Amino acid sequence: MVTPEFRERYRARTAFVILASTFALLFSVVVALVAMDQHRVLEASQRLQQDTIPQIIRYQRLARNLEQIRQEGERVFSATTPEARQQSLFLIMLVASHPSILEHPQSAEATRDAERFLIETGNLATRDAARIAQRHAEWQNISKRLSLLVDDLSVQGASLATDDLNEMVAVMQLARVKLIGALILVGGFLLLFILLLNRHLIRPLQRIDQTLSSLSVDRPAPEFPDARMAEIHAVEQATRRLHDSLAANEAARRELELLANRDGLTGLINRRHFMVIADAELQHTQGQGRQAVIALGDLDYFKRLNDTYGHAAGDTVLQSFALLLEESFRQSDLVCRYGGEEFAFLFPDSSLEQARALAERFRQRVADHDIRLADGLLIRVTLSIGLADASKSTIESALHDADFALYEAKRLGRNRVIVAAETG
């Protein structure tokens, strides 16, 4: 069994050339056959025109002359005067001299016999008019012979035309059959061509078009049925590669976005990204008439901690603090490293009281949380938090208020939560 990967494929141009050549060859054969019939009809027509019809005319002329001899022979017997009889005999001799009669042996013999008989009759009648009646019975036999000859010639003439016409009819009927065959052949070939075109080109192209129109990294890689056309197969492969490239690009983009939006030390979102998404979230919340609170937190005496234990210890504290943040707040709450040891919070769908409780609980948790430094030493840090109602203000305004409250928390001795409204 041949697997699709190793299946033989054809180039569309080659397939088209083979199909078109086959069609042209078959059609040429049929046309040649019809042309041969047409040639035969032409030949038969020319023969009819050049040979048969002149021959028919010759037969007609001959029959007409023989009939005239027969009629003049009757007049020899029915003539009432010797002059009239002689006139008919003279005319018989004239007509009997016509080359059309002389060229036809049967007619020439019959005419010669009739002419001789009638001349003898005329001579006898000149001597004894009564004897003419005695010869009439014999003349009737000669006249009958001439009549039969006239009939035979008429039939022969008609037969000549009939033979040619029958041949032409037979050829035309054959040509009609061939033409019908040619039409069926052309129709069948066109149908086959359309089917093949539809199956191997149009439908695959439509599939590729649909795939490209909806090509997205959110969708799985496109799957195509095995194509027999090499070009289609190549485009499908390219489409798959395009999807793979898009997916790779999207992954890179997300990675870059992550790097751009996150703080490298703590893994929290950075201030720039916080401002963007917090502003959007705040507008959304405010648009629905719900409450929101902005908070700013600052680790107390962090500079001193850095000075005392070193920056590495400071970094460890910040990372530990960030983990604690992620464990302590809701999924919907937004937290970022605002700068240094300062952190910003957005509590959507929260009143000031709820936010204060949340902040207070967190402050307490920070204060109770032991942080192990690299050298094994355990230390604790405290956090001052300033809260501000952001239900009706801008992010900048709320941050300003929260910063003011944070300042108050610092001023009042640190490790506490202060709400901006309380400061008046």
Place this chain on the structure above:
Amino acid sequence: MSTLRALFLGIYLIAGIVQASELSVAIGVQDPSQLAMSGNVIPPNMPGSELIAFNDDLAREICRRIHARCTVSFVPFSAVLPGVEDGRFDLGFGNLLRTPERDKRVAFSAPIWYSSSRLLGTPATAEAFATKLSHPVSVDTLRDARVAALEGSLQLAFLNTIASQHSLTVSSRKTAQEVIEALRNNTADFGLLSVLSAYALLNRDTTRQIEFIGSAVADRGLGGTVHIALPLQNDTLRRSVDQAIVAIRGDGSFQRIARRHFPLGLD
């Protein structure tokens, strides 16, 4: 000035066309008295007038079909071919059979009718020769006889070829009527003429002194198709005349003209 020149050129060209459409027609006569009647109509009661009138009508019908003005001249049969050959006549009528020898001298139209030849003579002479020869008289059995034929005719040429073998004394006459007269005044035993010429002459002869003798002959150059003679070099005229013959056959004009003068169809 240039306008006048163009006008004269146009007139000259038109005159040339008119000149080109004037044709001279020769018709072989049957009787010497008809030679003086050139340009006039042969009286219908003259010997052989039917054949001349038929040729005359046919010539005028053809001229009408090819849009030519024809001038008819009545000439001896023997003058028809030389006249056409040397360009004095454009069309020659006269029961002319076509032969390879004549083809070298003149061109021939399509056939206009069919002709054969037949001996002529008095019944008494025929009976006497039949007794002497022990055979009915015919072209093939004829011996030791004086035979007359038309000058320049194929009948005369044929007789000359068999004259010595058949011990014939062959003489020529300028017209068919003179051949008949030779039979009447016993200066010839037999005459050999085309059947239609003889018929045209004998039809009005109520004495019936002269009769057809033996069977008609159409072979050995004595019969076949009859044509109009034309100049060799004028192929355009020949084609026009052929087209006219086809046309007058096709519309029945030929048959009407033939029936006007003869009691049988000539084609």
